[in-house]
Amino acid sequence: MTRVSLVRGDITEQQVDAVVNAANSSLLGGGGVDGAIHRRGGPEILAECRALRASRYGKGLPTGQAVATTAGRLPARWVVHTVGPVWSREEDRSGLLASCYRESLRLAGELGARTVAFPAISTGVYGWPMADGARIAIETVRETETAVEEIRFVLFDEPAYEAFAAQVG
Template sequence: MDLDARLADITTLRVDAIVNAANSALLGGGGVDGAIHAAAGPRLLEECRELRRTTLPDGLPVGDAVATGAYDLPARWVVHTVGPNRHRGQTDPALLASCFTRSLDVAAGLGALTVAFPAISAGVYGWDVDDVARVAVEAVRTSTATGPTSVTFALASPRALAAFEAALAR
C-alpha cells in the first residue's frame, strides 16, 4: 500500500473514499466533520439521519466506522469514524488505531482503492498530533484490509504535515 502525506483540503481530493473525523451523532459538527458535511450537501445529513434512525440509534461507537455516499464531493464515499476524545478520558491508543483500521476495512468492503484520512482526534479531541501521526501510520501499515492500494493523509496545517512526514519516515 502506498502512503503519503500532504497539506490538503480533504473535501477536494479525488479519491474513492475520504474519512470523516465524525462525532458519534453523525449529524455534522465542527472542523473536518463540518467541512465534509458542508461540501457534500444536504443529502449527506439525510443519509446520516437515516443511519441513526435505523442501524445506529445510539450513534457510532468510538473506534468504529460506517460508510455513506459522498454526494457533492469528488470522492465516491465518505467513511465516518469516531475518534477517541482525550478530554473525556479516552486515552487508549488502540481506540485511535481502530479508527484507521476499521475505516480501511469499511473502504475495502466498498471496493475503494484510494482512501484519504485527516488527523483523527488531533485538535479539539485533545490528542497530540505527533501521537496521532505515529498511531495512524502504524495502524495503516499493519492493516489487514485488502483492496485499498493508496492512502493519503490530508492534513490541514504545516505542523500536522511535519508530524505525519516524520512518522512515515520511520
C-alpha cells in the same frame, strides 16, 4: 503493496474513492473536518446519516467504529465516518484511535475503494497530541491488511504535515 502518501490541503477537495470523516457520534455534522465534509458534500450525506441514526445507530456511532454514506457533492464515491476518541491524560485510548483507522480501511476495502483520504483523527478539538496521533495513524495503516492501494493523509497545516512526515520517514 499499499502506498502511504501525505498531502497538505483540504480533505474535501481530494479526488479519491473514499474520504474518511472524523465524525462525532451523532453523525449529524459538527466542526472541523466533520463540518467541512457535511458543508461541501451537501444534504445527501446528512440525509444518509439521519437514516443510519434512525435505524442501526439510534444512540450514535460508537467510538472506534466506522460506517459509510454517499459522498454527495464531494469528488469521491463514499464518506467513511469514524468517531475518534477524546484524548485523556488518565486513560490510554490509543486502541480506540487505532481502531478508527483499521475499521475505516476495512470498510473502504469492502466497498471496493482503491484510494482513501484520511484526516488526522482526534488531533483537533478532541485534543490528541499531534505527534502521537501521527504515530498511531501511520503504524496502524502500515500493519492493516487491505486491498486499498493508496492511503493519503490530508493534513490541514504545516505542523500536522511535519508530524506525519516524521513518522513516514
